[in-house]
Amino acid sequence: MSEMRxxxxxxxxxxxxxxxxxxxxxxxxAHLGIELVEIDDWNCCGAVHADVxxxxxxxxxxxxxxxxxxxxxxxxxxxxxxxxxKNLRRASKSAAKDPKSRALINESLGDGLQLTSDIExxxxxxxxxxxxxxxxxxxYVVKPLTDWKIASYYGCMLxxxxxxxDSTERPVGLDVLMSALSATEVNxxxxxxxxxxxxxxxxxxxxxxxxxNVLLSAKQAGADIVTLACPMCHMALDVxxxxxxxxVKSSINLPVLYFTQVMGLAFGIEKSKLGFERHxxxxxxxxxxxxx
Numbered sequence: 001m002s003e004m005r006x007x008x009x010x011x012x013x014x015x016x017x018x019x020x021x022x023x024x025x026x027x028x029x030a031h032l033g034i035e036l037v038e039i040d041d042w043n044c045c046g047a048v049h050a051d052v053x054x055x056x057x058x059x060x061x062x063x064x065x066x067x068x069x070x071x072x073x074x075x076x077x078x079x080x081x082x083x084x085x086k087n088l089r090r091a092s093k094s095a096a097k098d099p100k101s102r103a104l105i106n107e108s109l110g111d112g113l114q115l116t117s118d119i120e121x122x123x124x125x126x127x128x129x130x131x132x133x134x135x136x137x138x139x140y141v142v143k144p145l146t147d148w149k150i151a152s153y154y155g156c157m158l159x160x161x162x163x164x165x166d167s168t169e170r171p172v173g174l175d176v177l178m179s180a181l182s183a184t185e186v187n188x189x190x191x192x193x194x195x196x197x198x199x200x201x202x203x204x205x206x207x208x209x210x211x212x213n214v215l216l217s218a219k220q221a222g223a224d225i226v227t228l229a230c231p232m233c234h235m236a237l238d239v240x241x242x243x244x245x246x247x248v249k250s251s252i253n254l255p256v257l258y259f260t261q262v263m264g265l266a267f268g269i270e271k272s273k274l275g276f277e278r279h280x281x282x283x284x285x286x287x288x289x290x291x292x
Contacts (some may be wrong), residue, residue: 003033003034003035004033004034004035004131005034005035005037006034006035006036006037006074006076006077006078006122006127007036007037007038007039007069007072007074007076007077007078007119008036008037008038008039008077008078009038009039009042009045009065009069009077009078009079009084009088010022010038010042010080010081011042011044011045011079011080011081011083011084012044012047013081013231013232014080014081014231017231017235018081018231018234018258019275019278020258020261020274020275020276020278020279021080021081021231021234021258021260021261021275022080023273023274023275024258024260024261024263024264024274024275025080025124025258025260027260027264027269027273027274028260028263028264028267028269029124031140031264031267031269032132032140034127034132036078037072037074039065039068039069039072039074039077040068040072041068042065042068043061043064043065044061045061045062045065045079045083045084045087045088046058046061046062046087047083047084047087048083048198048232056104056108058087059090059091059094059101059104059105060091060104060105060108060109061087062084062087062088062090062091063091063092063094063095063105063109063115064109064113065077065088066088066091066092066095066115066119066121067105067109067113067114067115068113069119070114070115070116070117070119071113074119075117075119075120076119076120076121076122077119077120077121077122078122078123078124078127079121079122079123080123080124080229080260081230081231081232082123082155082157082158082229082230082231082232082233083157083230083231083232085121085122085123085157085158086157086160088121089121091105092118092119092120092121095115095118096118102115123158123229124229124260125158125173125174125177125229125259126173128177128263129173129176129177134176134177134180137177137180137181137263138180140266140267141180141181141182141266141267142266142267142268143265143266143267143268143291143292144181144182144266145178145181145182145183145262145265145266145290146182146183147289147290147291148178148181148183148184148224148225148262148290149183149184149186149222149223149224149225150178150183150184150185150186150223150224150225150226150227150262151186151188151191151218151221151223151225151226151227151254152174152175152178152185152186152191152226152227152228152259153174153190153191153195153214153218153226153227153228153233153237153256154166154171154174154191154192154228154229155192155193155194155195155197155228155230155232155233156192156194156195157230157232158171158229158230159171159192168192169192170192171191171192174227174228174229174259175187177259177263178227178259178262181262181263181266182266183262186218186221186222186223187221188217188218188220188221188223189217190213190214190217190218191214191218193210193213193214194210195207195210195211195214195232195233195236195237196208196209196210196211196236197211197230197232197233197235197236198232200232200235200236200240204240204243205243205247207236207240207243208240208243208244208246208247209244209247209248210236211236211237211240211241211244212243212244212245212247212248212250212252213248214237215237215241215244215248215252215254216248216250216252218254219250219252219254223254224254224286225254225255225256225257225262225283225286226254226255226256226257227256227257227258227259227262228256228257228258228259229258229259234256234258237254237256238255238256238279238280238281239280241253241254241256241280241281253281254281255279255281255282255283255286256279256281257276257279257283260274261274261275261276265287265292271287271292
C-alpha cells in the first residue's frame with residue numbers, strides 16, 4: 001500500500017507496564033507500511049488524575065504534545081492508549097472550537113511552543129478500520145485465526161468522546177477487526193462496561209469485582225481469549241485476574257491480549273516479537289493449541 005505517515009504518541013504506559021502494546025503496534029504498522037514518527041520530548045497526558053486537580057492543567061498537558069507535533073510538521077497523531085487518546089483528542093477539539101481555550105493553552109505552554117494548527121488525534125483502531133480498511137487488512141492475513149473465539153473488550157474510554165468512530169453502548173470495531181482475521185466473535189453483555197481500572201490503587205476490591213464481572217461474562221459466553229486496546233483495562237483484567245476470580249468465586253484463566261498482538265500473529269509476525277511473555281495470565285497454552 002502507499003506509504004502513510006503519522007505522529008506517534010506512546011504515552012507513559014506503553015513504555016513501561018504495557019510495552020507489549022507498544023511493541024505490537026509498531027510491528028503491525030511497520031508490516032502495513034505505515035510510518036510512525038514518535039513525538040520528540042513528549043510528556044504525560046495527565047491520565048485520569050489531572051482533571052481532578054486543575055482543569056487548565058488537564059487541557060495544557062495533552063495540548064503540549066499537540067504543539068510538539070506541530071513543531072515536527074505532523075498534522076495527525078496516533079495515540080494507542082485509550083486514556084491518552086481521549087485526553088489528546090479532547091485538547092485538540094477544545095483548541096479547535098474555542099479561541100479562548102487555544103489562547104489559554106498557548107499562554108500556559110512556554111518553551112517557545114504554540115499550538116496554531118488543528119492536530120487530528122486518532123486511535124490506531126480507527127486508522128486500521130477507516131484508513132487502511134478491512135479488505136486491505138484481510139490481504140495481509142497469512143495465518144487465519146479460524147480456531148479462535150475472541151471476546152473483544154472496549155471499556156469506557158476507547159469509544160469516547162462519543163460518536164467519533166464507534167457506539168459507546170454497542171461498539172463493534174474490534175469485533176469487525178477480529179472477524180477480518182477469521183476469528184469467531186464472542187458476543188457478551190459486558191463488553192462496554194467499566195472494568196474499574198482507574199480505581200485499582202484506591203479501591204482494589206472494586207476493580208477486582210468489576211473486572212471479574214467482565215471476565216466471567218466473556219468466559220461464560222465461550223471466549224478463549226479477551227482482546228482490548230487500553231493499558232488500564234489490561235491491568236484490571238490481566239494483573240487483577242486472580243483477585244477477580246476470588247470476587248466472583250469462579251475460575252476464569254482467560255488470557256488478555258492487545259488487539260495488535262492478535263493481528264501480528266495473523267499477519268505472520270514472529271510470536272517472539274509481539275511481547276506475549278509479558279502477560280501475567282500466560283497465553284502460551286492457548287497459543288500452542290491454536291498452532292502458534
